[in-house]
Every structure is written in C-alpha cells, then in structure tokens.
Amino acid sequence: MxxxxxxxxxxxxxxxxxxxxxxxxxxxxxxxxxxxxxxxxxxxxxxxxxxxxxxxxxxxxxxxxxxxxxxxxxxxxxxxxxxxxxxxxxxxxxxxxxxxxxxxxxxxxxxxxxxxxxxxxxxxxxxxxxxxxxxxxxxxxxxxxxxxxxxxxxxxxxxxxxxxxxxxxxxxxxxxxxxxxxxxxxxxxxxxxxxxxxxxxxxxxxxxxxxxxxxxxxxxxxxxxxxxxxxxxxxxxxxxxxxxxxxxxxxxxxxxxxxxxxxxxxxxxxxxxxxxxxxxxxxxEDVGVFERAKLQMLNGAHMLLAYAGGLAGLDTVAQAASDPALGGLVERFMRDEQTAGIDLTSARLDTYAEDLMTRFRNPTIVHEALRIGRNGSAKMAGRVLRPMRENLEAGRSVGGAHLLIASWIHWFTEHDQGVPDRKLADPRAETLREICARTRGNPQAKAQEFLGMENVFGAPLPDHEAQVAAIAGLLQRFETQGVPAVLEALANA
Incomplete structure (x- = not known):
C-alpha cells in the first residue's frame, strides 16, 4: 500500500x-x-x-x-x-x-x-x-x-x-x-x-x-x-x-x-x-554576513572534503571529515582561511566551525563525495577564490585553497587516465577534458591552463605564478606519492 x-x-x-x-x-x-x-x-x-x-x-x-x-x-x-x-x-x-x-x-x-x-x-x-x-x-x-x-x-x-x-x-x-x-x-x-x-x-x-x-x-x-x-x-x-x-x-x-x-x-x-x-x-535587514560564512566555511569545506576525500577513497562526507589527516586539514582550512572577510567575532567563528565539523561527521547522513563534487567550476569563485584573494593580498597562508584546487584538477586528471568513478559532472566538462588531454604528464602546464580559465578563476590571482607553482607541485606529488600519503604529510607539517 x-x-x-x-x-x-x-x-x-x-x-x-x-x-x-x-x-x-x-x-x-x-x-x-x-x-x-x-x-x-x-x-x-x-x-x-x-x-x-x-x-x-x-x-x-x-x-x-x-x-x-x-x-x-x-x-x-x-x-x-x-x-x-x-x-x-x-x-x-x-x-x-x-x-x-x-x-x-x-x-x-x-x-x-x-x-x-x-x-x-x-x-x-x-x-x-x-x-x-x-x-x-x-x-x-x-x-x-x-x-x-x-x-x-x-x-x-x-x-x-x-x-x-x-x-x-x-x-x-x-x-x-x-x-x-x-x-x-x-x-x-x-x-x-x-x-x-x-x-x-x-x-x-x-x-x-x-x-x-x-x-x-x-x-x-x-x-x-x-x-x-x-x-x-x-x-x-x-x-x-x-x-x-x-x-x-x-x-x-x-x-x-x-x-x-x-x-x-x-x-x-x-x-x-x-x-x-x-x-x-x-x-x-542584511543577509550578507550569514551568506558569506555559510558559502565559505560550509560549502568551501565541503568541496575540499569531496575532492580530496574522493581521491583518497573516502566516499562520504562523514568518512572524509572523520579521517584524522583530512579532517584536521579541513578544520584548519575552514578556520584559518575561509573566515576571511566574515564580520563575526572570533568566538562565533570558532563555534560555527566546531558545529560544522560535528555536522559533517554525522554517520547517519550519507552525503556522497561524488555528488558534492559536481559542477565545481561554477562553485569555485564565491566559495574558494574570494577568501583566497583576500588572504593573498593580506599575506596570509592559502595552503588549504591550494590543496582544494589541486584536488579538483586531479579529479579530472584521473578521469583522463581512465580511473573508474571519476565522472566529469561539470558545466565546462568539455573544456576541462581538453585541457587534461593537452597537458597530459605535465603538471606545470596543467595548473597554468586551469588557473588561466578566466570564466572560472577570474583575473589572475595575486602573485599568480607562485600559485600556479604551488598547485603544480601538489599535482606532481599526487602522481608520485598518492593522495593519502600527501594528505598525511600535509596534516603533520
């Protein structure tokens, strides 16, 4: 019935x-x-x-x-x-x-x-x-x-x-x-x-x-x-x-x-x-501060959990957030980088970050990394690049943003290499596929072309070539060491 x-x-x-x-x-x-x-x-x-x-x-x-x-x-x-x-x-x-x-x-x-x-x-x-x-x-x-x-x-x-x-x-x-x-x-x-x-x-x-x-x-x-x-x-x-x-x-x-x-x-x-x-x-009267906190801290962290977690064989948000290495990196990314430009007290930001990690680790919510990772090129600007630009202009670290962008790019690299379950669910999938084919085996060129997509990344980032080099370095490490080992090393750095 x-x-x-x-x-x-x-x-x-x-x-x-x-x-x-x-x-x-x-x-x-x-x-x-x-x-x-x-x-x-x-x-x-x-x-x-x-x-x-x-x-x-x-x-x-x-x-x-x-x-x-x-x-x-x-x-x-x-x-x-x-x-x-x-x-x-x-x-x-x-x-x-x-x-x-x-x-x-x-x-x-x-x-x-x-x-x-x-x-x-x-x-x-x-x-x-x-x-x-x-x-x-x-x-x-x-x-x-x-x-x-x-x-x-x-x-x-x-x-x-x-x-x-x-x-x-x-x-x-x-x-x-x-x-x-x-x-x-x-x-x-x-x-x-x-x-x-x-x-x-x-x-x-x-x-x-x-x-x-x-x-x-x-x-x-x-x-x-x-x-x-x-x-x-x-x-x-x-x-x-x-x-x-x-x-x-x-x-x-x-x-x-x-x-x-x-x-x-x-x-x-x-x-x-x-x-x-x-x-x-x-x-x-003004939604702005709530919107920015959510987009950067929740949605930005979700993207890192999805891409890095999926590459490391952690298929759900709960698994990725509960992983000692990746979970720690996400907490650091959320609190140290993704709070840029959010007009809330340090105590409120701490509480929100703690609440988010608790929510992410809820084992009854089966949120698949593959699904969260869809349409990354349309999400990148507001969730990752805006705080990244502010942090670069202020001289602050952007290591978490480097890791997120490199993980996103490597997802498409593995698709190009024929890895199962690496689907190109993205409005710019054809362009991303072409870049991967052109730059196969060349992490520097791949990072350069991806970050050169102005319809995704906008104008060149501050100290643009340094950002390209950092992301290319991570792509090279992903290829030679494997994603889990890179996450472990970054978490212990």
Whole structure:
C-alpha cells in the first residue's frame, strides 16, 4: 500500500502528519528545482507556516517544478504529492509527512504554462533551488551569454533555463499590468537575490527587450537569502526506513536531512507565509554576513572534503571529515582561511566551525563525495577564490585553497587516465577534458591552463605564478606519492 491522502489515517502515532487538509491549499508559491534540498528545506518551513497560520495558511500551497527529469514529478503525483522527511540525528530518526506541495510538474513539459503559472495572480512568491550552475553565470557573477543553454534559450519561444522562464513569466506579468511575485533565490550564490535580478535583466536585454529589463529592475523584488541544511541523495536505506516508520506504507520519494536548519531571508514587502514557525528561519535587514560564512566555511569545506576525500577513497562526507589527516586539514582550512572577510567575532567563528565539523561527521547522513563534487567550476569563485584573494593580498597562508584546487584538477586528471568513478559532472566538462588531454604528464602546464580559465578563476590571482607553482607541485606529488600519503604529510607539517 502506498503513501497517499487516502492512507494518511493509517500512519503510526509517532509520525508527524500535516495539521491541515492538503486539498484546501491554493498555489501561492511556484518553485523551480524540485530536488531533495527543496523538499527538506522550503517545503518543511512552508508546511510549518501553513499549520501555524490556520485558514490563512491555505493560500501558500506550492507548485513545484522539476527542471531536468520527469520521473520525480511523476512519482510525487502518484502519491498525491506527499512524501516523508526523515530527520536523522546520530542516534534517532523522526518521520514527518510533507503535504505543502499541491502539484508537481516537469518544467520542460510545461512549456509556456510554467511561465503563466509565475504570472498568475495567485502566485505571490517564486522560490528557486536550481544549484549554482543552473544560473549560467560568469566568474564575475553575470549571465554568461556564451553558455550553450542560454544561447539556446535566447532563440527559443519556450525557455528551459530558470533565468529564461523567470524572464518570460515576468514579461507576462508586465503585459497584463499585474503585481509581480517576489523572486526568492535559495541557492548558494554570492548575493543571490541581486545576482539573480541582474541575470534576469541581462537575459531580457539580450533578447532585445530593454524596457522589460528596466521594468524588472524597478518593480520586482529579489531578496537575498541564505539556506543551510545538509540533504543527501535518497538511498535504498531511506526507502526501507520510510516504509518501516510509516507502518508498512511504501513511499517512493522520501528525503533524509540532518536536524540542523537555517533560512536567513532579507525583509521584503508583500504577503508571505509565516516561515518563522519553523525553527531556524529569520528575516533580517542584511543577509550578507550569514551568506558569506555559510558559502565559505560550509560549502568551501565541503568541496575540499569531496575532492580530496574522493581521491583518497573516502566516499562520504562523514568518512572524509572523520579521517584524522583530512579532517584536521579541513578544520584548519575552514578556520584559518575561509573566515576571511566574515564580520563575526572570533568566538562565533570558532563555534560555527566546531558545529560544522560535528555536522559533517554525522554517520547517519550519507552525503556522497561524488555528488558534492559536481559542477565545481561554477562553485569555485564565491566559495574558494574570494577568501583566497583576500588572504593573498593580506599575506596570509592559502595552503588549504591550494590543496582544494589541486584536488579538483586531479579529479579530472584521473578521469583522463581512465580511473573508474571519476565522472566529469561539470558545466565546462568539455573544456576541462581538453585541457587534461593537452597537458597530459605535465603538471606545470596543467595548473597554468586551469588557473588561466578566466570564466572560472577570474583575473589572475595575486602573485599568480607562485600559485600556479604551488598547485603544480601538489599535482606532481599526487602522481608520485598518492593522495593519502600527501594528505598525511600535509596534516603533520
């Protein structure tokens, strides 16, 4: 028997069930990017808001769009858009049935309909979790007009990218003289609201509609937000645990998440759900310090754990963070380098770093290194290069950044050498593959070419040739000594 509205009454007493009638929800939110993170984060907070608000909460149902694959939309639709959130502490798991999604759709099958949903009078907020690579930005944070996806979208009558869909939806709002929805980016992008606003304006201008671009800049709110929760890929163990905790009901789309939850949102005008009902949500005047701390300390450290850990045979974040050598290097990197430019007290930074390492080591969260390591070229600028530049300009050490970048490059080197499981999941995979083929057996040339990619690294780093030499040296050591031995030596240095 499958989880559905008809079977909610069969659930055991220990399962949290929605304290509202899902059939009464109206679609006030459109979400782009119906992945696991969205379903463990924005949906959880929206469900808590609906429960807290009573009948007024019924205006905040979510239409959630899967951007790339139709299977999840089909699976959730078959379950009346219900699914289980498994909140996993190290010693316990809590099951909660999520019911805030009113409809799940596949974006590419929607065509003009998805833009029309954004423009509908009932839609007051559009949220997004399409990953940093889903915005097709340059290293400077502007829309990349040379990206194949953007070039295709600019010519298409039915855009497929999130930026293109937003531009078309806002075009429809403007045409009918309506009130535009608030566009709330929930991805790990520097100044994500302002960056997304500029990207959508750039898209409109590139299509030859400068008036639409100007209207968007003057009339549409794009608040910044910071999101923080570790949400891994669903595993067979999740499916079995969901079935056990649901008293035997099958759930084909459960999601696991850690107990930690943060959502920091810039204040904006207009109606919204009472998201503060979910512990960890705050509305503030300036998201910047929270965003920078999270991007650099959590996401930057995650990248080092993923690349160096994967190369060393440590397949999950928990394994990598628990490794004596790599775990120690990550702690040092996080505290000594990744705090650059973060306007928080030393005590608060220490506490955050300690909390992060505890979260990373949670053995019940199976966060695969391979998955975290995807799309590194789109993540590098805000998470690694910004603090690296500041540290170099201040004369501080950047050894952890060298190790991270060298590990990222070596991942592609091993792919070029035919090592199994070294997949090139990156928006610039073709370019990276070509560099590896050209520089095969020459670490210096490889480091020079990788760091010369201005669409990833931006302008040359301070004392650029010294940075190239340091990274080339690590690449050479990886080849001759092996990654585990290099990590051990660096940890003991």
């Amino acid at each position: 499958q989880l559905s509205r008809q079977t909610l009454s069969r659930l055991p007493a220990g399962v949290h069930v929605p304290d509202f009638d899902p059939t009464r929800l109206k679609p006030g939110i459109v979400h782009l990017g119906c992945g696991n993170f969205h379903r463990a984060h924005q949906v959880a907070a929206t469900q808590a808001a609906i429960e807290q608000m009573g009948h007024a909460g019924e205006d905040w149902g979510i239409v959630s769009a899967s951007m790339r694959k139709p299977e999840l939309a089909q699976t959730l639709t078959a379950q009346d858009n219900l699914y289980t959130l498994l909140t996993r502490a190290p010693d316990s798991t809590q099951a909660s049935v999520m019911a805030a999604i009113t409809q799940t759709v596949f974006a590419r099958a929607e065509g003009e309909t998805l833009a029309a949903r954004i423009a509908a009078p009932l839609t007051r907020i559009v949220t997004l979790t399409v990953t940093a690579s889903g915005y097709y930005l340059t290293a400077e944070g502007r829309l990349d007009p040379r990206s194949k996806a953007i070039v295709t979208d600019l010519k298409a009558s039915r855009p497929r990218t999130a930026v293109g869909i937003l531009a078309r939806g806002l075009e429809l709002v403007r045409a009918r003289g309506g009130v535009p929805p608030v566009i709330l980016c929930c991805d790990n992008v520097n100044e994500n609201g302002a960056t997304l606003r500029q990207a959508v304006m750039d898209f409109a201008a590139l299509r030859g509609d400068d008036k639409l671009a100007a209207w968007i800049g003057q009339n549409v709110q794009f608040p910044d937000s910071m999101v923080d929760r570790i949400v891994p890929t669903t595993t067979e163990n999740d499916l079995q645990d969901a079935k056990r905790l649901l008293g035997g009901l099958d759930d084909a789309a459960p999601v696991s998440a850690e107990p930690w939850f943060r959502w920091i949102i810039s204040n904006f005008d207009g109606p919204r759900p009472l998201w503060e009902a979910y512990e960890g949500t705050r509305f503030v």
